[in-house]
Every structure is written in structure tokens, then in C-alpha cells.
Amino acid sequence: MLIVVKGSLFIDIDGTIVNDTTEEALPEAVEKINQAYENGFMIILTTFRGENWEVTNRFSKVNTMRLLKILGLKYHVIIWDSPSPRIIMNDDVVGSIQHPLNGSWEKYEFI
Secondary structure, eight states: OOOOOSOEEEEESBTTTBOTTTOOBOTTHHHHHHHHHHTTOEEEEEOSOBTTSOTTSTTBHHHHHHHHHHHTOOOSEEEOSOOSOOOOOOSSOOOOOOOOTTOOOTTOOOO
């Protein structure tokens, strides 16, 4: 199967997709990310969550995967145990968005 990708979106989970304290989806985040996924973007989630957290902790892999499934979020890859800042080096154009902590996604369009 050939997958044609318009671009890659590297998106942090906490404070960007979900509220960093309540884990509720931020306004329009899931809809906009799922739209980008459907429009051919590669969705790569990045998070400090992962192996370093006890299974009972909300930041564990199993609880994070459960949360993303409940939210119905579409994505291709998760990069676990990834502390900030995250720096991308590339030989082509690189864009970035500094998303406000727990902010809305209403202004974003990925078509």
C-alpha cells in the first residue's frame, strides 16, 4: 500500500492535545488532527510519557494509549520518553507552531 504524505506533524500530547492537568481534549484538537490525518499528513506524537512511569500512573504508556483511544485520535507514530525542548534538523523547509499551553486549535487548518 502506497501512502502519500503532505507533510509530517510532530505534536506534543500534554498541554497541546490534552489539558496538562485534566487530560480533557483541548478545543478542536482531536478534530483538527484527525482532519490532517485524513488529508494525508503523517501524525507523529511526541511525549515525555512512557517507560519511566509506573503502570498505575496516568503518564504510563498503557494509560496514554487508553486515553488516545478514548479520544478517538488518529496518528501514525508515538515517540515516547522525549523531553523538551525538541529540535528538528532537516535539509528542507521546517515550520513550527508554538502552541499556547492548553490552548484551542480553532485557528489551525491542515489541508
